[in-house]
Amino acid sequence: MKTSLCLITALAAAWCAGAAKPNFVIIMADDMGYNATSAYGGWLRTPHLDRMAREGMRFTDYHSSGVVCSPTRAGLLTGRYQERAGVPSVINADPKVPDHHRGLWPGERTFPKLLAKAGYSSAIFGKWHLGYKKKFNPMHHGFAEFRGFISGNIDYRSHYDRMEVYDWWDGLETAEEEGYSTHLITKHALRFIDENKARPFCLYVAHEAVHSPFQGPDSPIERGPKKDRSKKKTPVEEAFVQMMSAMDECVGQVLDKLVELKLEKNTLVIFCSDNGHAYMGGPEGYRFPLRGRKGSVWEGGHRVPGIAWWPGRIAPGQVSDEMVISLDLMPTMLDLAGVEAPKGHALDGVSLRPVLLDGGSLGQRRFFWKGQAHRDGPWKFVVGNKGGLFNLDDDPGESIDLAKRHPARAKRMAAALEAWKRDVATGATPQPDHAAASRNR
Numbered sequence: 001m002k003t004s005l006c007l008i009t010a011l012a013a014a015w016c017a018g019a020a021k022p023n024f025v026i027i028m029a030d031d032m033g034y035n036a037t038s039a040y041g042g043w044l045r046t047p048h049l050d051r052m053a054r055e056g057m058r059f060t061d062y063h064s065s066g067v068v069c070s071p072t073r074a075g076l077l078t079g080r081y082q083e084r085a086g087v088p089s090v091i092n093a094d095p096k097v098p099d100h101h102r103g104l105w106p107g108e109r110t111f112p113k114l115l116a117k118a119g120y121s122s123a124i125f126g127k128w129h130l131g132y133k134k135k136f137n138p139m140h141h142g143f144a145e146f147r148g149f150i151s152g153n154i155d156y157r158s159h160y161d162r163m164e165v166y167d168w169w170d171g172l173e174t175a176e177e178e179g180y181s182t183h184l185i186t187k188h189a190l191r192f193i194d195e196n197k198a199r200p201f202c203l204y205v206a207h208e209a210v211h212s213p214f215q216g217p218d219s220p221i222e223r224g225p226k227k228d229r230s231k232k233k234t235p236v237e238e239a240f241v242q243m244m245s246a247m248d249e250c251v252g253q254v255l256d257k258l259v260e261l262k263l264e265k266n267t268l269v270i271f272c273s274d275n276g277h278a279y280m281g282g283p284e285g286y287r288f289p290l291r292g293r294k295g296s297v298w299e300g301g302h303r304v305p306g307i308a309w310w311p312g313r314i315a316p317g318q319v320s321d322e323m324v325i326s327l328d329l330m331p332t333m334l335d336l337a338g339v340e341a342p343k344g345h346a347l348d349g350v351s352l353r354p355v356l357l358d359g360g361s362l363g364q365r366r367f368f369w370k371g372q373a374h375r376d377g378p379w380k381f382v383v384g385n386k387g388g389l390f391n392l393d394d395d396p397g398e399s400i401d402l403a404k405r406h407p408a409r410a411k412r413m414a415a416a417l418e419a420w421k422r423d424v425a426t427g428a429t430p431q432p433d434h435a436a437a438s439r440n441r
Contacts, residue, residue, distance in 0.1 A: 062306025103131020
């Protein structure tokens with residue numbers, strides 16, 4: 001193993017020395033379940049995601065670090081469990097809710113900040129959901145451009161959030177821009193690639209789809225001064241299909257743009273989702289075989305699609321059963337760009353280079369969710385009266401509790417979970433006090 005790792009390191013160093021720095025594109029869906037897409041055998045036809053999987057690598061054991069929106073995004077940006085950044089739960093749009101005042105502090109070390117030191121230009125288009133105050137804005141986290149919204153969701157057409165606040169930004173200020181949010185996100189993503197084709201770039205395409213409200217491109221406006229109550233809403237399942245199709249088309253347009261500009265062989269594209277499914281409609285196959293949904297620590301809450309595409313570097317048609325988590329994306333980008341994390345700043349994710357480029361393995365890994373679930377290789381321990389110990393190799397639906405058959409293992413995993421909770425709490429970024437923040441609004 002030591003010899004192979006040394007060889008991988010030597011080859012990696014030689015490749016980095018002789019090649020241009022690779023570009024990175026992260027495309028994140030919102031609330032998209034594990035097998036909604038045909039790329040995962042699901043019920044919706046998604047030809048462009050199918051193409052990504054066919055030409056690249058599809059992960060069958062890919063996980064979001066959180067089970068709801070904000071935490072996963074904080075983990076993605078920092079490469080560390082979101083609890084370390086003080087973002088363990090959703091940052092709520094309602095000012096009366098304590099979590100409304102939380103956010104990702106500018107002092108956090110994020111991948112766009114570190115990549116900037118290596119000459120990268122980074123942009124985010126779409127959903128931020130890491131703080132409503134301007135001090136938390138993406139422009140303070142290393143992004144050169146931000147066009148999108150800061151809340152958890154907006155009306156896809158009018159761009160008002162659920163509190164009826166207009167929420168479409170250009171950098172640090174709100175901006176009027178007409179259009180369906182998925183199409184606007186795509187437009188700006190393609191423009192950014194065009195404008196940065198001659199330099200290394202990192203593009204974070206943070207889709208709103210397929211989060212509620214359920215609106216296709218021609219659905220009536222539901223929020224803001226132009227909402228029309230005289231028009232019937234698009235049936236949810238019909239709208240959901242339209243939302244998925246629009247996002248899938250965006251994926252295809254991004255891939256086509258990279259090919260058009262001859263950048264595909266120097267660009268790693270990752271597609272994933274921020275958490276499990278929220279929409280309970282559609283055929284039963286959308287949920288089966290995973291237990292749970294968005295917000296839960298069962299597999300359905302955090303096992304999501306994960307596809308990597310890099311023609312000429314990632315062999316086509318690969319299916320990987322490696323345990324992978326969204327925390328791995330930052331160290332992967334830093335590794336491939338030849339950028340080191342600051343001394344003494346440990347990341348919780350690991351580089352996926354051995355899996356993506358060398359056919360290697362990451363070995364047995366451990367993941368944790370919300371202080372309520374612990375994954376150790378094929379074993380998963382979930383706390384609570386309805387929890388237990390499960391072997392996901394044999395029981396991906398988490399239906400057979402094995403705690404009584406393996407009490408020592410269950411005890412060890414419970415203890416490790418408690419140790420993890422203490423670890424992430426140590427030195428965690430303090431967040432604003434709700435009462436004080438309310439007085440100072």
